[in-house]
Amino acid sequence: MKFRTGVLVGLVAALTAGCTLAGNDSASGPSTVTLVTHDSFAAPQQVLDAFQQQTGIKINVVKKGDAGALTNTLVLTKANPIGDAAFGVDSTFASRALSEGVFAPYTSPEADRGPQRYAVDSEHRLSAVDLGDVCLNIDTGWFAQHGVPAPATYDDLVKPQYKDLLVVENPATSSPGLAFLLGTVARYGEQNWQHYWTQLQANGMRADAGWEEAYGQDFSGSSGKGPRPIVVSYASSPAAEIGDDGKPRTKALLDTCYRQVEYAGVLAGSPNAANAQKVIDFLLSQQFQATVAENMYVYPAREGVPLPASWTTAAPLPPNPASLPAATVQSGREQWISQWRSLLGQ
């Protein structure tokens, strides 16, 4: 018995010795920049490696939830930041990050190639990296099959012929859901948006907690093959739904888009600001900007960066999306969410 226990303990120890994570990690040092970002961040390793070869800077990526969770993490840790630079604070949360003094001023030489069009503050504490427009997506096949004309605008959705066809996300728990709510506030104004939602609900709208359920399960145009042909998703989503015939199965309604800009900046209080600035330059550079569409399903903020060939027909950049000033969003967001909840009896 004792012998066997000894063997077991030895075995466990041997297993662990080779398994421990600590020690194989060098997330500090002058040549490493910690980039705090959101869960959707993705970049090809070879592009990151090329940057490291050019500059000697290794980017250590740390992910912290969605844009909201990321922003709040940065706010909570501003006295002693957990990184040197951050990417993924979007226009919905930019105001909070700026008023809390999370970011240090830095004007990137790359910013005049397009990103400055989306500047949110005069000190350039945030540089625009990409655009992630939230629009209604429709299952074009469903409408062709059922002989119903495809909807095109917010107003269409409350018509009787589109009863029980729409699935949205709860703005309290989903960032595309919040963007869609902001889109309706931008379209109908702070006075009338609630009336619009009341009509939507009367017309059989379904609200899910997250994009995964709405798009992956209830929407008929994705692999989930759900019952509803209209969903709140992104302008870029149709690019992922191209069939074997080379044609997209879905379409974004370009008149229902709300623009969310994602920003990057140097964290105030980073001891590594000079290198962090180089990382911001890299995020705005042609090399990195050329990867954002394929890897993160967003549109580059830089001018003259070609989109993947399939995007030009399936997922063009919405020409005139709605948006609200960052300060308006900051002051209204919480109230609108709670109004939305009580409106829907939730």
Next chain:
Amino acid sequence: MSRAGLGLAALAVLPLGFLVVFFAWPVGAILRLGFAGGGVFAALAEGETWRLAWFTLAQAAGSTLVAVAAGMPVAFLLARVRLPGVGIARTLVLVPFVLPTVVVGLAFRALWADGGWLSIVLANAFFNVAVVGRTVGGLWALLDSRAEDAARALGASRWRAFRSVTLPALMPAITSAAAVVFLFCATSFGVVLILGGARYRTLETEIYLRTENLLDLTGAAALSLVQIAAVLAVLLLGAAARRRREGALRLRSRRETARRPVGGEWAVVAAAVAVLGLLLTPIVALLVRSVSTGGGWSLAGYRALAGTGNDGTLQVSGWDAALNSLRTATDATVLAMVVGVSASVLLVALRRSPGRVARGVGESMDAALMLPLGVSAVTVGFGYLVTLDALPGDLRRSPLLVPLAQALVVIPLVVRTVLPVVRSIDDRLRQAAATLGASPPRVWREIDVPLAMRAVIAAAGFGYVVALGEFGATSFLARPQTPTLPVAIAALIARPGQLNNQMAYAACAQLMLVTAAAVIVIDRLASGRVGEF
């Protein structure tokens, strides 16, 4: 202070220190930030708060009832039945435990689109049947069946013998398991979110929202206080229930107690098989999803998983993610075993000590050890952010944080699995050994350790599986270079496109495979580990 007292104090340093540094301090810091904002008591007075509390407790109680009812036949099957396939069942029952809640939530939605609160209860129970089956089964396998046989010989019916002999002996394990399940369900996040849609909310989902998205730490603090109070109340009730029922049991090895079922026992076996069938339903649905395309069947998801996804979703291949999961879970389990076993030994020693003070300390420590299961992962995670930089080496950036956070969830399970067995060791055995001249350490080595070993290994296996599937804390600390499988699955499922979807479900299949393999290895280690005497 006596030598024994000093020994106890030394033993207490590790579990208490761990709890204070990695739980009490971070959670306290976040609550303090909430109170600094003022208005906590105003938030407490809102009717909304109490509605949330009510629904939280009601759904957790419902889920616990379902899990215990479904878990008991399974426990009987695992403990007392010698039939081909029982070994497979033992492994199978743990598989649901590791599946990410987002996947299980989606599977339940697919099977039952608008189940409302009932599907929340069923999904929570689905995760937790294993807790009941394995915890109760672990003790049941060691119970001496001769008392039951005596009752039968004296004319009691099979049911009567079970009710008046076996059930009271199993009670400590049942209440232990029920307490753990209740805490898991009271703080279940993904299930409530996905199946509740925008309609059902619990304290946990609301704490998440207020902390993560709104940074309303005041509102979150108020809700956290209610959550902690509710959890403590349930724990104390559970402790009281356990106190009344605990006595020494005669423990035997499974080889003596397992046999072919006879008569009415077949009905219990049938019930257990039905439960296992129900557990398999969502699992089979997931496997079907992993190979189905719009027009037919394909293994594209599995092929893509061998690489790094179809468009850079993952920085590593699925197998690397699996390896990361195994590594992290190993670290977390070892950590949790060290802390949990020393805590169990301490608690037993405190109970046996003559002083009422020591016993009181034992009771409160027992409750304190369970608390991490009842506090929102987001509170702990954000607490780490604002406190752990004060420790040398800024732990917030350390990869060690993942196993540390996972261990916090595993420790209560270890304690709940090991403690009932250690406590039910008959003191007279110890006294006999001492009379024969064994020193206290020798008594431990010869009596307690062999008997407890099986429970310890069972706890390790269980803890390992929990760590493998842990998502809440892990996702805060997700390092793209070393994602665990659940984190990879969540990343894949959050992207459009058929291939990403197939890959996500293929990764689930992989996670189940890895889990089953780990459970088989651990159970193999555990078999035949009970001392005979």
